[in-house]
Amino acid sequence: MSGSNPVSLYVHVPFCRSICHYCDFRRQIYRRETAQAWLDALEAELxxxxxxxxxxTIYIGGGTPSALEEEELARLFSLLSPWAEHVKEYTMEINPETMRRPLGKLLRDYGINRISAGLQSVSPRLLKLTNRKAGKNETEAMAKMLREYGIDNLSLDLMYSMPDETIDDLSESIDFAVSLSPAHLSLYSLTIEENSVFGKQGVKAQEEDIEADRYEYIVRRLQELGYQQYEISNFAHPGKESIHNVNVWNYHDFIGIGYGAHGKDGDHRYTHADSLRAYLSDPLYRKVTPLTREERMFESLMMGMRLKCGMDRHLFQERFGKDVTEVYPRTIEKERKLGMIALSDDYLFCSDRGYFLLNSVLEEFLEEADL
Ligand code: SF4
Structure with a gap:
């Protein structure tokens, strides 16, 4: 890790209490013995x-970190305590149905100050279809309990473009989520992954034009409700943007700990062993992917342009010794003329139309990058 300057730490907890039908993440059903062995391996890696x-920032994601039992979470948090001393934002993911008072106490005692919770939808039909366990009641109870323990920085995840979903399903889910006053909302469209239950069943997401209409609706509705879009899929009250994710989109280095996590360290990325069993027997193994300077320049642009404010030109200059206009002169000129992107002294950013068509804008840059 020499020469690196990581600003974020991600820890992946690969356990869930049930498996959602769209999921192909690195996770498996929680078992006490496996969780103990995983904690031993994690301790060795840390x-x-x-x-x-x-x-x-520290971000504990998964999987479902709250699938762990209290004593396991206490061990995890205390392993991370020395890392957490000066962090500004300490997030953990929760599924609402796993919230309970002892967990609230642990979160408060160990300084976890931000919760990201998966709601996805309030439609009982869609929850059943996706095998999600928490609806309105569980999510409301979770938000209330978190606040009792002083944790007010809540982010809720919603999903759209699910099979058979109607615009009313989506609007009801958004209105309910907002009624809980979360500081932050993430909305992701359903992707059918080959290795998920949906993928194996041949389930189809909504048509692309419906997905695009839903997205437009989300952006408009959340703005009306006082949430600012700051990234393609992320919305927040002013000042409540996820510091962790913004660091990733600004292409800063981050440390990834645990099976299922990946990290970035200067001129390379890394992942861990590709099965939990392999991770348990060698938690220090890292599969390294070197990144050329051209790849890093393109990735830096690609990630930065996801942000509504755009890619930070000063960071780009600092990293690569060149202004972005010197690296992609053709595309910048062409896309500016088309009204898809614009430049300020500080940022290269998309127009509203360009933001909506970000993938095609990025394809133009990729062509010039010639990777
Ligand atoms: S979506 Fe989240 S909670 Fe559902 S199975 Fe995947 S990791 Fe677990």
Whole structure:
């Protein structure tokens, strides 16, 4: 890890209490013995990972971190305590049905100050279809309990473009989510992954034009409800944007700990062993993918342009010793003339139309990058 300057730490918890039908993440059903062995492996990995003074955020994701039992979570949090001393944002993912008072106490005692919870939909029909366990009651109870323990920085995930979903399903889900006053909302369209239950059943998501209409609706509706879009799929009250994710989109280095996590360290990316069994027997194994300078320049642009404010030109210059206009002169000129992108002194960013068609804008850059 020499020469790196990671600002974020991601820890992946690969356990869930049930499996959602759209999911192909690295996860498996929780079992106590496996969780114990996983914690041992995680401890070994953390011991060998140099602690970064520059760390601003910790994000415990999964899987479902709250699928772990109290004593396992207490061990995980105490392993992370030395890393957490100076972080500004400490997030954990929760599924609402796993919220309980002892967990609230643990979160408060260990300084977890932001919760990202999966709601996805309030439609009982869609929850059943996707095998999600929490609806309105569980999510409302979770939000209330978190606030009792002083955790007010809540993000809710919703999903759209699910099979048979109507615009009323989506609007009801958004209105319910907003009624809980979360500081942040993430809305992702359903992707059918080959290895998910849906993929194996041959389930189809909505047509692309319906998906695009839903997206337009979401952007408009959330703006009316006081949420600012700051990334393609993310909306927040002013000042409540996810610091962790913004760091990733700004292409900063981050440490990834645990099976299923990946990290970025200067000129390479890494993942861990590709099965939990392999991770348990060698938690220090890292599969490294080197990145050329051209790849890093393109990735930096691709990630930065996801942000509504755009890609930070100063960061780009600092990293690569060149202004972005020197690297992609043809595309910048062409897309500016088409009204898809614009430049300020600080940012290269998309127009409203360009933002909506971001993938095609990025394809033009990729062509010029000639990777
Ligand atoms: S979507 Fe989340 S909760 Fe559902 S199975 Fe996948 S990791 Fe687990």
């Amino acid at each position: 011991k060998e990972t140099p602690r970064a003074e520059s760390l601003e």
